[in-house]
Amino acid sequence: MSRTILVTGGGTGIGRAIARHFSDQNETVIVTGRRPGTLDALAAETSVRPLVCDHTDPEALLRLVTKLPERVDVLVNNAGGNIAFDADGKTDLAAFARDFRANLDANLISAALTTRALNDHLAPGGAVIHIGSIAADQGADSYGASKAGLATWNLSLADALGPRDITANVVAPGYITDTEFFRDQLSDERRATLIAATSTGRPGTPADIAGAVAFLASPAARHITGQVLNVNGGARKTR
Numbered sequence: 450m451s452r453t454i455l456v457t458g459g460g461t462g463i464g465r466a467i468a469r470h471f472s473d474q475n476e477t478v479i480v481t482g483r484r485p486g487t488l489d490a491l492a493a494e495t496s497v498r499p500l501v502c503d504h505t506d507p508e509a510l511l512r513l514v515t516k517l518p519e520r521v522d523v524l525v526n527n528a529g530g531n532i533a534f535d536a537d538g539k540t541d542l543a544a545f546a547r548d549f550r551a552n553l554d555a556n557l558i559s560a561a562l563t564t565r566a567l568n569d570h571l572a573p574g575g576a577v578i579h580i581g582s583i584a585a586d587q588g589a590d591s592y593g594a595s596k597a598g599l600a601t602w603n604l605s606l607a608d609a610l611g612p613r614d615i616t617a618n619v620v621a622p623g624y625i626t627d628t629e630f631f632r633d634q635l636s637d638e639r640r641a642t643l644i645a646a647t648s649t650g651r652p653g654t655p656a657d658i659a660g661a662v663a664f665l666a667s668p669a670a671r672h673i674t675g676q677v678l679n680v681n682g683g684a685r686k687t688r
């Protein structure tokens with residue numbers, strides 16, 4: 450029987466690859482994001498169902514759940530990104546607070562709100578999978594802090610969902626270059642340094658992440674919960 454999979458931020462990059470993977474397996478896939486254009490483009494190529502939602506907005510999430518089927522088997526909290534943050538350390542305190550909170554909202558609070566909003570839809574035998582980041586182990590200011598917080602909060606989520614036979618895990622990508630996110634954030638020099646610090650000597654691809662998510666959502670992974678699966682080519686610390 451086909452499962453229902455919800456991929457947040459599924460219109461681009463890693464989320465798009467995850468949505469495509471499940472759609473290719475004939476699962477029922479719903480993708481969300483704030484820009485209808487990217488969602489509609491994917492829907493035109495696949496059978497995914499696009500729904501516009503800002504996952505930092507509780508009201509928008511309450512509207513989203515009214516459009517969902519009763520049962521969601523797999524929730525992939527992928528929406529997020531690194532909000533430009535105090536790069537030169539010279540922003541005033543109000544701007545610092547705004548940007549710090551924006552990263553927590555985008556990556557940590559959005560995943561918690563989404564999981565909470567979908568609580569009654571999450572089905573036994575299902576899985577919640579968050580997209581974390583190698584940044585959680587490498588600093589990276591408020592972005593890294595938001596992804597580290599995601600992994601810590603997930604421990605409580607795993608305890609809460611375990612009795613309902615629902616797993617909760619984090620997939621933590623390394624450097625996935627074929628995304629808007631990576632292109633916008635790093636200089637060519639920094640990119641080369643990061644790739645040189647991997648065992649595989651190559652950046653990851655969105656498909657690498659989709660494969661790990663598919664495994665954690667599969668019957669083979671039913672006794673894996675509360676974990677962080679690093680998918681980073683054996684990346685070593687570069688700071």
Ligand code: NDP
Nearest residue numbers: 458461462463482483484503504528529530582625628630
């Ligand atoms: P993208 O920018 O391509 O994807 C992010 C997606 O999230 C977009 O489709 C965006 O769509 C959506 N999104 C962002 N904020 C919201 C929101 N508030 N509500 C709804 N949708 C939102 O980059 P990636 O594919 O690289 O990023 C996917 C995830 O992977 C992120 O969580 C990122 O932190 C993580 N990651 C990426 C790495 C990389 O190297 N690329 C490394 C480690 C982690 P829209 O703007 O239309 O809302």
